[in-house]
Amino acid sequence: MLIGVHRLIYDVVYRIPHGKVATYGQVAALAGLPQRARLVGYALAAAGGPEDLPWHRVVNAKGEISPRSDPDGHEDLQRRLLENEGVVFDRKGRLSLPAYRWNPQSPRNR
DNA sequence: TCGCTGACCCAGG
């Protein structure tokens, strides 16, 4: 990690728009770290949830909030934050990826 | 240096 994989990951997470979500694998790919979805999870766990990092917009490939091992991992908080942004969950606690997945195609993103 | 342990993902059966 010449420049810190965590930083690369956070840079991508910061760009996920309000009301949209990205999967762990998607974030990894956008960060230039294909095949390293797990690393994204570890990075977010290590982040501790800074006020300015939209960590709650990262969900797993099934459209669910990934279960934490840490009992204080704030899974419910993540769901509340998303619902607060207009994201709707179904009975099984899943959201529609086709509807909410972030599609980073705007060239002028900085 | 080794071993273990995770906010994951995907193809198969």
Next chain:
DNA sequence: CCCTGGGCCAGCG
């Protein structure tokens, strides 16, 4: 839908 197996990697004893 469930389960398996393989791929991924940093941090801490």
